[in-house]
Every structure is written in C-alpha cells, then in structure tokens.
Amino acid sequence: MQAKINEVANIVAIVGRPNVGKSTLFNRLTKTRTAIVDSVAGVTRDRIYGKFDWVGRDFSVIDTGGYVRGSDDVFEGEIRKQVEIAIEEANIILFLVDTEQGVTGMDQEVAMLLRKSKKPVILVANKVDNSMRQTQSAEFYSLGLGEIFNISAMNGSGTGELLDEVVKQVPEDVEVEDLDIPKIAIVGRPNAGKSSFINALTGEERNIVTEIAGTTRDSIHTRYNLFGKDFLLVDTAGLRKKTKVHENLEFYSVMRSVRTIENSDVCVLLLDATRGLESQDLSIFSLAEKNKKGIVILVNKWDLVEKETNTAKEYKNKILQRLEPFTDIPIIFVSVLNKQRIFQAVEEAMNVYSRREQRIATSKLNDTMLPIIEGNPPPASKGKYVKIKFVTQLPTRTPSFAFFANLPQYVKEPYKRFIENKLREQFDFTGVPIQVYFRQK
Numbered sequence: 264m265q266a267k268i269n270e271v272a273n274i275v276a277i278v279g280r281p282n283v284g285k286s287t288l289f290n291r292l293t294k295t296r297t298a299i300v301d302s303v304a305g306v307t308r309d310r311i312y313g314k315f316d317w318v319g320r321d322f323s324v325i326d327t328g329g330y331v332r333g334s335d336d337v338f339e340g341e342i343r344k345q346v347e348i349a350i351e352e353a354n355i356i357l358f359l360v361d362t363e364q365g366v367t368g369m370d371q372e373v374a375m376l377l378r379k380s381k382k383p384v385i386l387v388a389n390k391v392d393n394s395m396r397q398t399q400s401a402e403f404y405s406l407g408l409g410e411i412f413n414i415s416a417m418n419g420s421g422t423g424e425l426l427d428e429v430v431k432q433v434p435e436d437v438e439v440e441d442l443d444i445p446k447i448a449i450v451g452r453p454n455a456g457k458s459s460f461i462n463a464l465t466g467e468e469r470n471i472v473t474e475i476a477g478t479t480r481d482s483i484h485t486r487y488n489l490f491g492k493d494f495l496l497v498d499t500a501g502l503r504k505k506t507k508v509h510e511n512l513e514f515y516s517v518m519r520s521v522r523t524i525e526n527s528d529v530c531v532l533l534l535d536a537t538r539g540l541e542s543q544d545l546s547i548f549s550l551a552e553k554n555k556k557g558i559v560i561l562v563n564k565w566d567l568v569e570k571e572t573n574t575a576k577e578y579k580n581k582i583l584q585r586l587e588p589f590t591d592i593p594i595i596f597v598s599v600l601n602k603q604r605i606f607q608a609v610e611e612a613m614n615v616y617s618r619r620e621q622r623i624a625t626s627k628l629n630d631t632m633l634p635i636i637e638g639n640p641p642p643a644s645k646g647k648y649v650k651i652k653f654v655t656q657l658p659t660r661t662p663s664f665a666f667f668a669n670l671p672q673y674v675k676e677p678y679k680r681f682i683e684n685k686l687r688e689q690f691d692f693t694g695v696p697i698q699v700y701f702r703q704k
C-alpha cells in the first residue's frame with residue numbers, strides 16, 4: 264500500500280466569545296452530544312475536536328470554547344490567545360456571534376484580530392431561529408468582515424449553506440508525492456521531551472536523507488534512515504518554531520498537534536513520567552484515535568521515577584485504565600536523556616505501522632471468526648436472531664471489517680466490542696484502531 268505525502272489539513276476552527284453557541288454548532292457538525300455544557304469537571308475526550316464530512320470532503324473541527332467558560336471579562340485574555348492560535352493553525356475560521364445579544368465589545372476585539380489575519384474567516388450570526396431575527400443580524404456588518412451567514416445552531420437552519428461556503432473557501436488538497444514509507448509523528452504536551460527525542464534520534468546530520476516541504480502548507484516531512492529503518496518524521500510546527508508563549512494552555516498543544524497527527528500514519532505519544540497521563544495527553548491520544556492513526560505511548564523521563572518491583576507494571580495499568588475502551592496500546596518506558604529504549608520505541612512504531620497495513624485473507628478471517636461467533640452469537644433482541652454469515656476486511660486505508668448478517672441492525676454495541684476484542688486476540692492489531700461494521704448480506 265502506498266503512503267502519500269499529501270498535506271491533509273482541512274481544519275475548521277470555531278471562535279467567538281462564551282455563550283454564542285460554539286459548542287452547539289460543534290455538536291451539530293460532529294453529531295455528538297458529548298461536549299457541553301457544565302464543564303466544571305475535567306476535560307472529557309470529545310470536547311473540542313471532531314470530524315465531519317460535507318459533499319465528500321473530510322473536515323476537522325475545533326471548538327475553541329472547549330477550554331474556557333464563564334463571563335467575558337474574566338476570560339478575555341484567554342479568548343484572545345485562543346483566537347490567535349486558531350488563526351495560526353486552522354485553514355478557515357468560523358467567527359460566531361450571537362444575534363440575541365447583538366454586537367459586543369469583545370466581538371469587536373475578536374473581529375479586529377481576524378481582520379488582521381490572512382486566514383479565511385466566515386462571520387456566522389447564530390441564534391437566528393426565525394425569520395424575524397434575520398434582519399436583526401444585519402448589525403454585524405459593522406464588524407467589517409463582509410457577508411453574514413445566518414444560522415441556528417440549535418435547529419440547524421442555515422448550516423448547509425455555511426458548510427457549502429466552507430468547502431468553497433478551503434481548497435482541495437493537492438497530492439504532492441507518493442512514498443511507500445511510514446510517516447511517524449512525535450506528539451505530546453509541552454516539555455514531555457519531544458524535541459529531545461527527535462534530537463536523540465536524529466542528532467547526527469548525516470541521518471537526514473531529504474526534506475520534503477509541503478507545497479502550500481506548513482508541515483514538513485523529513486526522511487530518515489536510522490537503525491536500518493526508513494521513515495518520515497512529521498515535524499510539528501510548534502517544535503520548529505519553539506514558540507514558548509501560551510504553551511501551558513491545553514488548547515495550545517492540542518491545536519498544535521492536529522495537523523501533525525492528520526499527516527502521519529503512526530503517532531508516538533510522549534508522556535512525562537513525573538506527571539502521568541493528564542487530560543491534555545488524553546486529548547492528544549483522542550486526536551490520534553479519531554483519525555485512526557497507529558499509536559505508541561512512551562513514558563519518558565523514566566530515569567526520574569523511583570522504582571520498586573512493580574512500578575512499571577502498576578504505572579502501565581493506571582494509564583490503560585484511562586485509555587478505555589481502546590487499551591490495546593504498546594507502552595514503553597524510556598529515558599530520552601539516557602537514550603534508554605529509544606531504538607525499541609522506533610522499532611515499535613514501525614511494527615504498529617506494519618500492523619495497520621496488514622490485510623488478512625478472507626478465508627483465514629472466516630475460518631477464525633465464524634466458529635467464535637457460532638460459539639457466542641449475538642444475543643436475541645425482541646425475539647429476533649441475528650445470523651452472521653461472512654466476514655471480510657474492507658479495502659480501506661485503515662483496518663476495518665464488515666460482518667454480513669441477516670439483521671445487522673439488531674447487533675448492539677457490546678457485541679461489536681466483543682467482536683473487536685476477538686479480532687484483536689486472534690490477529691495482531693496492538694496500537695491500531697480498527698473498525699467493525701455489521702452489514703446486510
């Protein structure tokens with residue numbers, strides 16, 4: 264299978280002050296209900312990043328409000344930072360304003376930032392729930408951002424036209440080059456040791472084969488040949504620029520990771536062993552998972568941890584608990600500083616790549632899975648018995664499997680999970696997100 268050096272980045276950021284309806288729009292686009300509303304508790308995985316498709320194009324959408332809630336004045340500074348990062352990282356910005364409230368001082372401030380940027384911006388007047396409000400939104404012309412798209416994030420009106428405009432303004436990706444080698448991204452929150460890791464790997468200049476810059480975009484693939492392995496490292500914009508501003512903001516490191524992750528095959532997620540797995544790490548993990556990338560977790564700075572007999576084992580179990588339900592993940596304890604297990608880390612990333620590329624013969628799949636299903640069929644639902652007759656791996660870029668059945672609609676989530684686990688038991692997919700579908704035969 265060919266890996267493509269193809270800058271995939273269709274990143275849509277939703278910005279605006281609190282309560283204009285950013286989460287509501289995010290949920291509508293991604294069809295989730297998981298975000299929202301009371302977020303005193305910790306960040307959940309799905310709060311700010313999601314995928315959607317429109318007229319055959321795939322987009323990522325980021326809700327910049329995911330991390331900041333409250334009144335305008337308290338968070339003014341934070342919102343400004345988030346808008347700045349969105350301008351840097353997104354391909355297009357949806358600037359949401361609230362028709363019920365009209366223009367506020369903060370809207371004007373955000374508008375000023377956006378006018379100065381060169382990114383495409385669409386001004387979106389939300390809460391236009393009825394035709395009376397349509398005329399009301401005209402006051403937003405004063406923000407100097409041109410045409411206004413009236414929507415109701417709540418009832419969905421106007422969102423189709425809005426997405427048509429997004430598609431129009433974000434050009435389709437151009438294919439740059441085909442290369443049959445793994446693209447590895449090194450991700451993690453600030454200070455986890457990403458730069459040190461890359462330096463440890465690539466410190467010697469002669470290892471670099473070529474630098475392939477994306478034609479139009481920012482991310483860079485650098486080709487390496489190390490330990491006899493040929494691979495591309497997907498450089499993170501944040502690493503190259505080494506901008507240290509706002510770097511403790513969770514939003515910042517997640518935003519920084521999106522493009523890198525989308526342009527990789529396998530993500531090596533570095534954790535700081537002295538801090539454990541925190542919500543920020545989980546957000547990045549979730550980005551990789553949602554994009555169906557291979558994942559390897561490195562617990563870095565292991566040299567700083569006091570060790571007893573079971574320290575590593577217990578540490579690993581604690582991490583896995585937080586990753587549920589996707590726990591079939593390789594975890595390696597490393598010290599970049601001491602160059603401990605660095606080779607093993609790269610090797611594991613390459614293994615994950617191969618597992619993600621593997622194609623299982625249909626006969627083998629059926630011979631293995633059908634007896635398992637026979638011994639443990641889907642439970643009857645409303646008196647209906649589901650019979651699964653045949654299974655095949657689909658010709659998709661990432662592993663997915665179709666199980667053909669008489670009544671696929673009666674197969675419930677727990678049984679899907681059971682099947683996924685059996686596939687993982689029988690075949691080797693450690694570190695690889697897989698998908699299971701049930702279809703009408």
Ligand code: GDP
Binds near residue numbers: 283299300417
């Ligand atoms: P955020 O802080 O910008 O993410 O805003 P939320 O999405 O949390 O929405 C703030 C409030 O506005 C909530 O009470 C939503 O139900 C409400 N809201 C969002 N979209 C609409 C809409 O289209 N019409 C109306 N009437 N209310 C909306």
Ligand code: GDP
Binds near residue numbers: 451454460567
């Ligand atoms: P980045 O922000 O993720 O690129 O992190 P850096 O590579 O800049 O590392 C952050 C800090 O952690 C630096 O001071 C490194 O020297 C330190 N560091 C990185 N790896 C290790 C390690 O394995 N052990 C220890 N003790 N420190 C490390």
